[in-house]
Amino acid sequence: MHKRMLGRAGVALLACQLCACNLAPTYERPDAPVPATFPPTAADGRAAPSIPWQTYFHDPVLRDLIGQSLAYNRDLAGAAARIEQARAQFRIQRSQRLPGLDASASGQRQRGPLSPADNAPRVTLESYGVQVGIPSYELDFWGRVANLSEVARRQYLATVEARNTAELSLVANVAASYYAVRASQEGIVLAERSLTSRNETLELAQLRMDAGLTSSIDFNQSYALVTQTELQLAQLRRTQGQALQLLQFLVGTPLPATLPAGLPLDPDAQLTRLDPGLPSALLEARPDVRLAEHQLRAANANIGVARALYFPIIALTGAGGYASTELSGLVSDSNRVWSFGAGAVLPLLDWGARRARVDAANAGRDEREVAYQSTVQNAFREVASGLVAAEQNDLQIAAQVRAVEVQQALVVTAHDRYDVGLTPYLEVLDAERNHFAAEQNLLQLRAAALQDAVNLYAALGGGQDLRERPVD
Incomplete structure (x- = not known):
C-alpha cells in the first residue's frame, strides 16, 4: 500500500511538472540594425570563423608567443575561473527543479516525572527514529524555478563567451604587439646602417674640409644629418623596448x-x-555578440520569474521511516x-x-536588447x-x-652630380634623408597593415x- 501511494504521488508530481506553464515572453532575436552587405572588397580568401589562429598566422615565432599567452596570461586565467563559478551557480539553481x-x-533518552503532581514517580523515556524524506519542494506550476534556472544557465553561457572574447582579443593584441616589436627591430637595423x-x-667631409676642398658648410650639414639619425635611432630603441614590455605582459612570461x-x-x-562573408554571419561568429544575446535571454527569462510571483507558491513535503520507543x-x-x-503562499x-x-x-x-543591437552595430563597424x-x-x-x-635612384643621381661638381652637397644630404624616411615609412605601413x-x-x-x- 505504501509503495503504491509513493508511486502514484511520483506520477502526479511528474504530470504537474510537465503541465507547468512558463510566464516568460517568447524570445525573438531583435533585428540587426546594420546594412545587408559589407563595403565592396576583393573576397579571395577564407571565412575567418573557420580558420584557427594556428593556420591564420604563418610566422612560427608569433605562433609560439600566442601559445604561451593562452597558457600564462593572467586575465585569461581569471576569465576561465569565472566560467567555473558561473557553471557551479547554474548547477545549484538547476538542482532546485527536482525534489531533494x-x-x-x-x-533520545529523557528522565522526568510521570505527571505534574509533586509525588509523581520519575520515569525514563526513550525514543528512536530513522526516516527518509523530501524537504520542502516547490511545484513549479508557473515556471518560476525553470526561469531561474534559465537565467543562471544564460549567465553561465555568457561567461563562456566572455572568455572567448578575451581569448580572441588576446590573440589579436599579442600579434599586434609582435608586429610593433618586429617593425622597431627592422627600423633599428635600417637606422644603424644609415x-x-x-x-x-x-669623415669624408672632414677630410675634404681639412684639405681645403670644401667649406665648413658641407661638414656641418653632414654632422646635422648624423645627429638626426642618432635621435631617430634612440626613438626607435625606446619604441622597441616599450613594445617588448607590452608583449611580455600579454604573454605572461x-x-x-x-x-x-x-x-x-x-x-x-x-x-x-580573409573573406568577410555577410553581416548576418557575425551574429553567430562573434563571441561578444553571442554574449550579449545570452544576457538578453537571461533578462527575458527574468520577466517570467517576476510574473510568477503573482501566483501562489505551492510546496510539498513528505517523509517515511520508522519510529519506536x-x-x-x-x-x-x-x-x-x-x-x-502541502502548502501554498x-x-x-x-x-x-x-x-x-x-x-x-x-x-x-529593454536595456539588454539595446546593448545587443549596439554590440551588433559595433561588430559591423569594426569589420567595415x-x-x-x-x-x-x-x-x-x-x-x-x-x-x-x-x-x-635620387640618392645615386645626387652623388653622381655632386662628384662632378654640378650640385652642392646639400642635395646629396636631402636625397639620403628622404630615402631613409621613405624606408622607415614603408616599414610602418607594413606593420600597420599587418595589425589591421x-x-x-x-x-x-x-x-x-x-x-x-557547452551544452548544459
Whole structure:
C-alpha cells in the first residue's frame, strides 16, 4: 500500500511538472540594425570563423608567443575561473527543479516525572527514529524555478563567451604587439646602417674640409644629418623596448631582449587572406555578440520569474521511516511511519512590490536588447573599417614601394652630380634623408597593415566555428 501511494504521488508530481506553464515572453532575436552587405572588397580568401589562429598566422615565432599567452596570461586565467563559478551557480539553481531527498536518524533518552503532581514517580523515556524524506519542494506550476534556472544557465553561457572574447582579443593584441616589436627591430637595423653610412660621409667631409676642398658648410650639414639619425635611432630603441614590455605582459612570461628572426613583414607572407562573408554571419561568429544575446535571454527569462510571483507558491513535503520507543526491533512493519503535506503562499498586500519587480524585469530586458543591437552595430563597424583599411593599405604599400625605389635612384643621381661638381652637397644630404624616411615609412605601413589584418580577423570572429560550445 505504501509503495503504491509513493508511486502514484511520483506520477502526479511528474504530470504537474510537465503541465507547468512558463510566464516568460517568447524570445525573438531583435533585428540587426546594420546594412545587408559589407563595403565592396576583393573576397579571395577564407571565412575567418573557420580558420584557427594556428593556420591564420604563418610566422612560427608569433605562433609560439600566442601559445604561451593562452597558457600564462593572467586575465585569461581569471576569465576561465569565472566560467567555473558561473557553471557551479547554474548547477545549484538547476538542482532546485527536482525534489531533494534527506535521510535522518534520531535517538533520545529523557528522565522526568510521570505527571505534574509533586509525588509523581520519575520515569525514563526513550525514543528512536530513522526516516527518509523530501524537504520542502516547490511545484513549479508557473515556471518560476525553470526561469531561474534559465537565467543562471544564460549567465553561465555568457561567461563562456566572455572568455572567448578575451581569448580572441588576446590573440589579436599579442600579434599586434609582435608586429610593433618586429617593425622597431627592422627600423633599428635600417637606422644603424644609415648611421654607419652617414658617419663615413662625415669623415669624408672632414677630410675634404681639412684639405681645403670644401667649406665648413658641407661638414656641418653632414654632422646635422648624423645627429638626426642618432635621435631617430634612440626613438626607435625606446619604441622597441616599450613594445617588448607590452608583449611580455600579454604573454605572461619573460621574453628574450631580442626576439628570434621571423618571416618578413609582408601581409601575404605572414597571414591568410580573409573573406568577410555577410553581416548576418557575425551574429553567430562573434563571441561578444553571442554574449550579449545570452544576457538578453537571461533578462527575458527574468520577466517570467517576476510574473510568477503573482501566483501562489505551492510546496510539498513528505517523509517515511520508522519510529519506536525501543532501539531493538526499530525497523519493523509495526513501527513504520509516514507523513505527507502541502502548502501554498500568496501575498495579498505588498504595496505594488510585485508590479515593480515586473517593471524592473521589463526595463532590464529593454536595456539588454539595446546593448545587443549596439554590440551588433559595433561588430559591423569594426569589420567595415577593417575592410576599408585593408584595401587602402595595399594601395599605400604599393605606392610607398615605388617611392622608396624613386628615392634610391635620387640618392645615386645626387652623388653622381655632386662628384662632378654640378650640385652642392646639400642635395646629396636631402636625397639620403628622404630615402631613409621613405624606408622607415614603408616599414610602418607594413606593420600597420599587418595589425589591421589581425584586427579584421578578430572582428570577423576568427576561429570561433572551431570552439567547443557547452551544452548544459
